Amino acid sequence: MSPRHRRLIQLVCALALLAGLGGIFALVAWSDQPQVRYASLRCIYREIYWERGPVDIVVVGTSRTKWGVSPETVSAFAAPDADPPAVVLNVSRSWRGTNQMLQQLVDVQAERGITKAIVVEYSREGDVVATSRRYYDYYPDHAAVVPVSTFREDHAFKPREPAYLLARDLLDLGQERVDYALDRLLTGKYEKNTVVPVDERPAGDSGGCTGKDRPLRQKHLDDWAARTTKRLGPWEGRDPVGYPFGAVNNDAQRESIRRIVAFGAEHGVAVFFVLMPRYYDSPTKQAYLDRFEREFGAPLLAPPEEVLRELNDGGYSDPNHLWEKGRLAYSEWLGGEIARRPGG
Structure with missing residues (x-):
C-alpha cells in the first residue's frame, strides 16, 4: 500500500470517528428533552407538562407513596378552608431514588411552580437495595430520567466511594x-409525550398517577404477619423502634435529602419527609425522628400507633402497599400533619 493510500485511509477513519462521536453527543443532547427523559414515565410527564398553574403541595416517592397517598384527601385535610381547593400533585413512581425525586421536583418547579410544600418519601436505611449501583441509591433507568449535566456531580453524592468506583459509575x-x-429514538417511545403550549393546557387540579389498586394478596399478608410476630412479638404492646443511620451505602440518599431541603429553602416552600409504613410495622421512636430533623433540618413524619393500628385492619393490599381504605386513612393523617406544622 502506497503512503498516499495509507494517509487517505487514516483520514477517512479519523473523519468517521469524529462523525461517530459527534453523533453520540448530538444523540445525548437530544435525549435531555423532557419528553424523552420521561418516555417511560408518561403519566408523570402529563401531570407536569400537560397542565398549567402552580402546585401547592408536591408528593414524590416510590410505589409505596404512589398507592399510599391520595392527593385529593391530602388537599382536604392540609388546607380545609382553601377556596379553590389546594392543588396536590402525587408524582410518585415505583423504584425511584431520592436523586430522581429531586429532579422531578426541579421539573415541577420550573414548569408549574410550587407554592406551599414538598412531601418526600424517606426509605429508612437498610431498605435501599444493596447490590451493584443500586447500593448507592441508583434505581432502574436513572441514567435516562435525569439531565446528563447532573452526571458531573455524581461523585458529590458518594464522598466515601473509592475513585476507581466513581470512574466506573460515571x-x-x-x-x-x-x-x-x-432505544427511545429508534422505537419512538417518546412520541406520545407531545409538547403542549402553555396557553393550551387546562388548569391543573389535585391528582397524580396512582391508578387502580394493586390486587389483594391475603396469604402474603398473613405470612408477613406471622413472620414479624415470631421475630418481634405481638403487634399490640410493641415498643417503638428506631433504625440504622449513617451507613456508607446511604451516602447518596443523605446528600439528595440535603439538596431537597436546600431546594425547598431556595424556593420558600416547606419540606416534609415521610415514612411509608409496611404491614405490622412497629411505631417509630420519637428520638429517631428528632435525630433525622437535627441532621437534615426538616421533619420526618411517621404515623403514630393509632394510625398504624387502623392501617393494619384491612388497609394493605400486600405487606408493602396500601390500598383505598389504608390510603384514605394515611392521607387524612398526613394532611393533618402538614396543616399543623410550620410552613404547612
Missing part, C-alpha cells in the same frame, strides 16, 4: 444514557 451512566437514547 462510565456506566454515560453508556446507559446512550443506550436509552438510542
Whole structure:
C-alpha cells in the first residue's frame, strides 16, 4: 500500500470517528428533552407538562407513596378552608431514588411552580437495595430520567466511594444514557409525550398517577404477619423502634435529602419527609425522628400507633402497599400533619 493510500485511509477513519462521536453527543443532547427523559414515565410527564398553574403541595416517592397517598384527601385535610381547593400533585413512581425525586421536583418547579410544600418519601436505611449501583441509591433507568449535566456531580453524592468506583459509575451512566437514547429514538417511545403550549393546557387540579389498586394478596399478608410476630412479638404492646443511620451505602440518599431541603429553602416552600409504613410495622421512636430533623433540618413524619393500628385492619393490599381504605386513612393523617406544622 502506497503512503498516499495509507494517509487517505487514516483520514477517512479519523473523519468517521469524529462523525461517530459527534453523533453520540448530538444523540445525548437530544435525549435531555423532557419528553424523552420521561418516555417511560408518561403519566408523570402529563401531570407536569400537560397542565398549567402552580402546585401547592408536591408528593414524590416510590410505589409505596404512589398507592399510599391520595392527593385529593391530602388537599382536604392540609388546607380545609382553601377556596379553590389546594392543588396536590402525587408524582410518585415505583423504584425511584431520592436523586430522581429531586429532579422531578426541579421539573415541577420550573414548569408549574410550587407554592406551599414538598412531601418526600424517606426509605429508612437498610431498605435501599444493596447490590451493584443500586447500593448507592441508583434505581432502574436513572441514567435516562435525569439531565446528563447532573452526571458531573455524581461523585458529590458518594464522598466515601473509592475513585476507581466513581470512574466506573460515571462510565456506566454515560453508556446507559446512550443506550436509552438510542432505544427511545429508534422505537419512538417518546412520541406520545407531545409538547403542549402553555396557553393550551387546562388548569391543573389535585391528582397524580396512582391508578387502580394493586390486587389483594391475603396469604402474603398473613405470612408477613406471622413472620414479624415470631421475630418481634405481638403487634399490640410493641415498643417503638428506631433504625440504622449513617451507613456508607446511604451516602447518596443523605446528600439528595440535603439538596431537597436546600431546594425547598431556595424556593420558600416547606419540606416534609415521610415514612411509608409496611404491614405490622412497629411505631417509630420519637428520638429517631428528632435525630433525622437535627441532621437534615426538616421533619420526618411517621404515623403514630393509632394510625398504624387502623392501617393494619384491612388497609394493605400486600405487606408493602396500601390500598383505598389504608390510603384514605394515611392521607387524612398526613394532611393533618402538614396543616399543623410550620410552613404547612
